[in-house]
Amino acid sequence: MTSFAAAGRSALGSFHPFLRLERLLRDHPAGDHGLPGVKGPIQLQVGDPKNAPPAFLQECLQKNAAGWGSYPPPRGTADYREAAADWLTNRFALPANFIDPDRNILPVPGTREGLFFTIMMAIPGPGEGEKRKVLLPSPFFHVYAGATAAAGGEPVFVPARAETGFMPDYAALPKEVLEKAALAILCSPSNPQGAIADAAQMRDVITLARQHDFLAIFDECYSEIYLDQPPLGALQSAAEFGSLDNLVVFHSLSKRSSAPGLRCGFVAGDARWIDRVDGAMRFGGAGVPLPALAAGASLWRDEVHVERNRDYYRESFVMAERLLGNRLGYRRPGGGFFLWLDVGDGEAATVKLWKEAGIRVLPGAYMSAEDERGDNPGAPYIRVALVYDAAFNEAALRLLLDTLEV
Numbered sequence: 056m057t058s059f060a061a062a063g064r065s066a067l068g069s070f071h072p073f074l075r076l077e078r079l080l081r082d083h084p085a086g087d088h089g090l091p092g093v094k095g096p097i098q099l100q101v102g103d104p105k106n107a108p109p110a111f112l113q114e115c116l117q118k119n120a121a122g123w124g125s126y127p128p129p130r131g132t133a134d135y136r137e138a139a140a141d142w143l144t145n146r147f148a149l150p151a152n153f154i155d156p157d158r159n160i161l162p163v164p165g166t167r168e169g170l171f172f173t174i175m176m177a178i179p180g181p182g183e184g185e186k187r188k189v190l191l192p193s194p195f196f197h198v199y200a201g202a203t204a205a206a207g208g209e210p211v212f213v214p215a216r217a218e219t220g221f222m223p224d225y226a227a228l229p230k231e232v233l234e235k236a237a238l239a240i241l242c243s244p245s246n247p248q249g250a251i252a253d254a255a256q257m258r259d260v261i262t263l264a265r266q267h268d269f270l271a272i273f274d275e276c277y278s279e280i281y282l283d284q285p286p287l288g289a290l291q292s293a294a295e296f297g298s299l300d301n302l303v304v305f306h307s308l309s310k311r312s313s314a315p316g317l318r319c320g321f322v323a324g325d326a327r328w329i330d331r332v333d334g335a336m337r338f339g340g341a342g343v344p345l346p347a348l349a350a351g352a353s354l355w356r357d358e359v360h361v362e363r364n365r366d367y368y369r370e371s372f373v374m375a376e377r378l379l380g381n382r383l384g385y386r387r388p389g390g391g392f393f394l395w396l397d398v399g400d401g402e403a404a405t406v407k408l409w410k411e412a413g414i415r416v417l418p419g420a421y422m423s424a425e426d427e428r429g430d431n432p433g434a435p436y437i438r439v440a441l442v443y444d445a446a447f448n449e450a451a452l453r454l455l456l457d458t459l460e461v
């Protein structure tokens with residue numbers, strides 16, 4: 056298989072991690088897990104929240120049902136933008152008026168679509184310049200690389216291994232690479248490792264973006280799923296600098312409020328980039344429907360259900376810590392809901408778990424890319440999503456460990 060970097064647009068599908076997983080397992084029948092009351096295989100590969108969203112979400116959608124009859128307004132509603140700006144200001148202790156809801160916020164139907172459009176818009180088109188490099192962490196959320204390939208950008212995969220705290224060290228890249236960069240992405244808490252960028256790492260990316268005139272994209276969609284301390288946000292660093300220049304930050308209700316089906320989030324930051332992304336989304340974006348905007352605003356204004364959601368995941372991590380100790384390279388993640396386990400050969404372990412126990416996990420190699428030496432930093436790992444309740448997760452994790460004989 057050619058490397059991800061060389062794939063280009065025509066090969067997008069062949070690099071999608073879940074399609075690759077399907078290909079890996081399709082010729083093998085699922086083993087019997089033997090867990091009572093569980094029909095079908097145990098799906099630990101996908102980060103699909105299973106905790107119910109709060110009941111008032113449904114009530115709010117119903118109350119605003121008349122809005123289904125209208126096209127979603129491109130910039131959303133003033134009420135939604137204000138709810139998002141107020142949430143950011145409180146959550147990240149930003150100075151009053153640092154975020155202007157009308158200029159610095161754009162609602163997006165989940166961060167995935169917003170990320171895709173933003174990456175597309177940041178990569179120069181034909182005749183628009185040569186700054187085509189896209190600085191990505193490896194491992195990465197596949198949408199970053201997919202959008203890069205779709206827009207004809209040149210991905211530069213920067214390993215995010217244990218030695219660098221599972222964060223990419225963009226500052227260590229050669230000057231010639233930084234000068235050709237169209238954008239850089241930092242995901243914190245990161246998917247899959249659950250690592251959190253510290254203030255210096257955030258500041259470094261912002262400083263590099265301004266020095267070399269590229270866009271810094273911060274994907275913070277897991278910022279509310281944490282075990283101990285609330286993760287820092289890039290907007291805190293931006294506030295220290297006193298400006299939003301060259302950066303945008305993504306947030307979503309998918310994980311925070313267990314509402315991935317609502318397709319509701321926002322991008323916040325540099326007004327020039329907000330306008331540019333808005334301009335593109337008016338052509339091809341789905342927009343966020345009016346009832347979802349109303350429900351979304353009420354979710355951003357409530358923290359009670361978010362606290363409950365955090366408790367739900369925390370219970371599973373306490374359990375995982377008890378079962379794993381320091382086996383398989385386990386360390387307490389700062390945030391998110393994944394285990395990133397070093398099993399030696401992630402692909403082989405995935406096949407074994409499927410064939411012997413009907414457990415589906417994701418090989419780490421499918422979320423990362425080979426470096427120039429042909430080394431894939433995700434290859435030794437599997438990603439295990441802890442999205443079910445703690446009792447189910449415990450039974451599944453025990454079975455996983457027994458099957459791998461660790």
Ligand SMILES: Cc1ncc(COP(=O)(O)O)c(C=O)c1O
Pocket residue numbers: 102164165166167168196242245246274276306307308309315320
């Ligand atoms: C790192 C990361 N970013 C973005 C997303 C997209 O989430 P959504 O579009 O539901 O906000 C996901 C979803 O799994 C993710 O893991």
